[in-house]
Amino acid sequence: MAEKGHNSGASATDDRLRLLIERVERLEEEKKGVADDIRDVYNEAKAVGYDVKMMRQLVRLRAMDPNDRRERDLLLETYRAALGLD
Numbered sequence: 001m002a003e004k005g006h007n008s009g010a011s012a013t014d015d016r017l018r019l020l021i022e023r024v025e026r027l028e029e030e031k032k033g034v035a036d037d038i039r040d041v042y043n044e045a046k047a048v049g050y051d052v053k054m055m056r057q058l059v060r061l062r063a064m065d066p067n068d069r070r071e072r073d074l075l076l077e078t079y080r081a082a083l084g085l086d
Helices: 008-047 052-063 066-083
Strands: none
Touching (some): 008 052
C-alpha cells in the first residue's frame, strides 16, 4: 500500500484513484439501468405471450460465433441420438 506523502505525486495519484472509482461507480449505475431496461423488455414480451426462456436462449445463440453455434448444435444432436431423443 502506498503511503500518503506531502508531495504532489501522492495527491495526483489519490485524485486519479478517486476519479477511477467514481467512473466505475457511474458505469455500475448505468449497467443497473440497462439491466432494468432488459428486464422490462422481457416482461413486455411475457405479457403478450412470448416464452421468455426461449427468447433468452435465442439471444445467447445469436451472440455466439456461428462456428461455435454449429459445433454446439452438432454435439447436441450427437448426444440426443445416443440417448434416443428425437
